[in-house]
Amino acid sequence: MPAAETSFQAMGGRAHLVVNGGRHLLSYGRQLVEALEARWSRFRPDSDVARLNRAAGAPVRVTPETLLIMRLVVDAWKLTAGRFDPTVVGALEANGYHRSFAATARGPAGPGGPARPVPASGLAGVVLDSSGPTVTLPPDVGIDLGGIGKGTAADLVVMRLLAAGARGVCLNLGGDLRASGQAPEPDGWVVAIEDPFRPEQELARVVVADGAVATSSRLVRTWDLGGSTYHHLIDPASGLPSDSGLAAVTVVAGCAWWAEVLATATFVAGPEEGARLIDVHGVTGVLVDDRGGVQTLPGFDGLRV
Amino acid sequence: MSGTTDRLGRSRRRPAAASRILVTGLTVSATLGLLAEIDPAPASPASGPASTAVATSLPAKPLDRSAVTPGRAAGRPSDQRPQPVTRSHASR
Numbered sequence: 001m002p003a004a005e006t007s008f009q010a011m012g013g014r015a016h017l018v019v020n021g022g023r024h025l026l027s028y029g030r031q032l033v034e035a036l037e038a039r040w041s042r043f044r045p046d047s048d049v050a051r052l053n054r055a056a057g058a059p060v061r062v063t064p065e066t067l068l069i070m071r072l073v074v075d076a077w078k079l080t081a082g083r084f085d086p087t088v089v090g091a092l093e094a095n096g097y098h099r100s101f102a103a104t105a106r107g108p109a110g111p112g113g114p115a116r117p118v119p120a121s122g123l124a125g126v127v128l129d130s131s132g133p134t135v136t137l138p139p140d141v142g143i144d145l146g147g148i149g150k151g152t153a154a155d156l157v158v159m160r161l162l163a164a165g166a167r168g169v170c171l172n173l174g175g176d177l178r179a180s181g182q183a184p185e186p187d188g189w190v191v192a193i194e195d196p197f198r199p200e201q202e203l204a205r206v207v208v209a210d211g212a213v214a215t216s217s218r219l220v221r222t223w224d225l226g227g228s229t230y231h232h233l234i235d236p237a238s239g240l241p242s243d244s245g246l247a248a249v250t251v252v253a254g255c256a257w258w259a260e261v262l263a264t265a266t267f268v269a270g271p272e273e274g275a276r277l278i279d280v281h282g283v284t285g286v287l288v289d290d291r292g293g294v295q296t297l298p299g300f301d302g303l304r305v
Numbered sequence: 306m307s308g309t310t311d312r313l314g315r316s317r318r319r320p321a322a323a324s325r326i327l328v329t330g331l332t333v334s335a336t337l338g339l340l341a342e343i344d345p346a347p348a349s350p351a352s353g354p355a356s357t358a359v360a361t362s363l364p365a366k367p368l369d370r371s372a373v374t375p376g377r378a379a380g381r382p383s384d385q386r387p388q389p390v391t392r393s394h395a396s397r
Binding site for chain 1: 373
């Protein structure tokens with residue numbers, strides 16, 4: 001049976017699902033993605049995340065999937081020394097990003113004037129209680145699960161579809177993807193990495209039998225603010241868009257949530273510190289600096305095709 | 306808080322509680338102790354709507370590169386490389 005695929009809008013971007021050996025699982029996979037989006041979108045008033053943000057300071061009963069991702073979020077914050085921090089949502093909202101890109105014709109409308117720095121609060125003080133399950137955010141702390149939400153959803157849905165009988169699955173959520181199981185072709189799951197400065201071209205092509213690829217870039221999800229271009233990758237320390245010297249980072253790791261976390265943290269850390277961060281965690285990737293210079297990290301060539 | 310200054314002279318504070326990289330080689334199973342409640346998926350197109358409950362744990366997997374299995378085509382000359390299944394890019 002040949003692989004089946006579908007494409008649909010989800011989590012603020014385009015989703016691409018490929019299922020090898022289980023065409024009937026395509027619609028199920030889409031349902032699962034949409035269910036996770038309904039739990040994790042900060043733009044949906046009834047989502048777990050929106051309820052957590054409104055009730056910061058008090059315990060909120062959440063779905064088991066939300067408790068799971070909050071455990072990953074806290075781990076990611078610690079493992080990246082705070083460079084990955086979903087509480088940067090305060091900076092995004094203070095500078096106009098309080099509606100989804102899909103809901104606006106030209107992206108967020110800034111409040112006028114220069115960008116307002118809003119350093120992230122960090123996740124110290126978050127309480128996770130599996131007996132509810134409940135999550136408690138500290139008072140006045142909000143979160144945005146954006147990228148890690150996509151990565152975790154890709155991991156969970158791929159695992160779910162394999163458990164449901166698919167031979168192999170690749171789920172790409174807005175450019176962050178997880179592939180596992182038998183690929184449609186014997187070569188493996190071949191993934192093109194887009195050139196951030198020339199999106200119609202490829203920067204590289206990698207092939208995995210089981211793995212994940214995630215990319216972060218300052219060149220997309222941008223909007224005008226006080227005559228300057230504001231982008232969504234906030235340095236948690238300064239509370240302003242990261243100006244680390246990097247234009248894009250792609251990480252290849254075992255899980256999509258982790259690839260996404262390290263791509264974001266590396267982007268914030270900059271070329272030298274970011275390369276060390278990727279190295280110390282034993283994964284690999286490719287960095288593109290502001291001038292278009294490309295640095296492939298140790299281990300990357302072993303995945304290239 | 307610890308801090309440095311970036312290229313534009315802006316203050317870059319780091320939370321004291323997370324001022325260093327804590328551990329490497331942590332596995333997902335070590336961070337997640339949750340039950341894997343998996344509802345039945347549709348066995349066939351005719352089996353009707355399925356639950357949208359998703360697994361609430363992830364399989365144990367190292368966080369380093371050992372968790373990435375290269376495909377068979379890795380290292381093949383570029384003139385013989387297979388076509389991509391999908392593309393990785395920043396979320397637009």
